[in-house]
Amino acid sequence: MRRRVPAGLDRAVPAFVQPMIGRRAVLATGVGVALAGCTGTPPTPESKRFDPKDWDSVRAQFPLDPGLAHFAAFVLAAHPAPVRAAIDRHRAALDADTSAVLHGAVDHEQRARTAAAGYLGADPGEVALTDSTTMGMGLLCAGLKLKPGQDIVTTEHDFFGSHEALRLLSERTGAPVRRARLYDDPAAANEGDIVARLRAAVGPRTRLVVITWVHSSTGVRLPVKTIAGMLAELNAARDPADRALLAVDGVHGFAAVDTTVTDLGCDFLTAGTHKWLFGPRGTGLLWSRAWAAVAPVIPSFSAGDTPGSLATPGGYHSFEHRWAVTEAFEFHQAIGRDRIAARIREQATRLKDGLAAIRNVRLVTPRDPDLSAGLVMCALPTVSPVEAVGRLRADHKIVASVTPYAEPFLRFGPGIVTTPGQVDQVIKAVAAFG
Numbered sequence: 001m002r003r004r005v006p007a008g009l010d011r012a013v014p015a016f017v018q019p020m021i022g023r024r025a026v027l028a029t030g031v032g033v034a035l036a037g038c039t040g041t042p043p044t045p046e047s048k049r050f051d052p053k054d055w056d057s058v059r060a061q062f063p064l065d066p067g068l069a070h071f072a073a074f075v076l077a078a079h080p081a082p083v084r085a086a087i088d089r090h091r092a093a094l095d096a097d098t099s100a101v102l103h104g105a106v107d108h109e110q111r112a113r114t115a116a117a118g119y120l121g122a123d124p125g126e127v128a129l130t131d132s133t134t135m136g137m138g139l140l141c142a143g144l145k146l147k148p149g150q151d152i153v154t155t156e157h158d159f160f161g162s163h164e165a166l167r168l169l170s171e172r173t174g175a176p177v178r179r180a181r182l183y184d185d186p187a188a189a190n191e192g193d194i195v196a197r198l199r200a201a202v203g204p205r206t207r208l209v210v211i212t213w214v215h216s217s218t219g220v221r222l223p224v225k226t227i228a229g230m231l232a233e234l235n236a237a238r239d240p241a242d243r244a245l246l247a248v249d250g251v252h253g254f255a256a257v258d259t260t261v262t263d264l265g266c267d268f269l270t271a272g273t274h275k276w277l278f279g280p281r282g283t284g285l286l287w288s289r290a291w292a293a294v295a296p297v298i299p300s301f302s303a304g305d306t307p308g309s310l311a312t313p314g315g316y317h318s319f320e321h322r323w324a325v326t327e328a329f330e331f332h333q334a335i336g337r338d339r340i341a342a343r344i345r346e347q348a349t350r351l352k353d354g355l356a357a358i359r360n361v362r363l364v365t366p367r368d369p370d371l372s373a374g375l376v377m378c379a380l381p382t383v384s385p386v387e388a389v390g391r392l393r394a395d396h397k398i399v400a401s402v403t404p405y406a407e408p409f410l411r412f413g414p415g416i417v418t419t420p421g422q423v424d425q426v427i428k429a430v431a432a433f434g
């Protein structure tokens, strides 16, 4: 995926792309350096008061209504203070002198990519910046190079975005897509069965396996590392250019489970940074260690010839959001990725234990914290999930959500904006449904 920039192109491309293409020349004039400096990230008054070791202080960074218990905050992020401040700063600068700020675009984008790579445990050159999980999956499926006769395997449990991207890939190439069923009862799902069922679906010509790290339908967390190990065994006998690649929609594991891409062992990871990370709305990433298998789909405006840069869709963006991804990663790392994962696990376990003890509640998500993450789903025989969400909000000031799948469940997502005390309130409120 190398891009050749013909001589003279800089006269024909948008103004902000020019410093990206001719970065050295711009920096040599001093313009880029000066502007990058003046739109940097000085500490804000809010972030000075922020104590990352204190969960109340962490919650106080969010503008979320304190009169509500926010168990659906993972659906689309509210912006914590450092992220709001960064967005405001970039927006004000862009509004005041757009042209000048665009000269610093290269540096802002690179900071965001480097912050993402630091979190992922990856090389910045492997990270494409996107607008969402869905965009990452779309870029992968639209750009995947396939040979005649190759096929794709996915599962029944993935989000609509993955299934639709694969349908479009199948229409474009004619490649068949098979869906495996990895468990019948999510509460009883187990690692051995999941891996065996997926393995049975992979054929000798399977080029891509698409899975979802944490199912937003059931809360089941897949054993991605073990699945990657299973595929590595199958791939050992194959030509490296034909090996089955593992792509993961990681959005409900990313920043909720403390894992790097090396630990996961997958080839592609797509995730929005606007859910569990609480990054700017409309931001995400696509990471890969196998970029050679994918052709770019949208022309890139990014600097450099790394695969991640070339796969980053070009065009002008809502840059104040994209560049403030850096502060979202800094906020997360300041609190501690391990502490956040433990906080989520502690509350999810407390919630599952409490719900499982209520007569007439069917816990859908596995109790085992290694087979689940922050999402907790349940079914109530007497109240529909939609009605339950309405009553929880109206009568108990608890915000929950309904799973957007054929079989809907009542869904909670405890995290850094909720407390163990609020988890107990949820359990009490659900018990009151009878």
Ligand SMILES: Cc1ncc(COP(=O)(O)O)c(C=O)c1O
Binding pocket: 075, 131, 132, 133, 134, 135, 158, 159, 161, 212, 214, 215, 216, 249, 251, 252, 271, 272, 273, 284
């Ligand atoms: C598993 C899964 N993937 C992807 C998405 C969409 O994420 P994004 O808005 O980042 O595209 C969702 C829900 O919003 C989801 O549950």
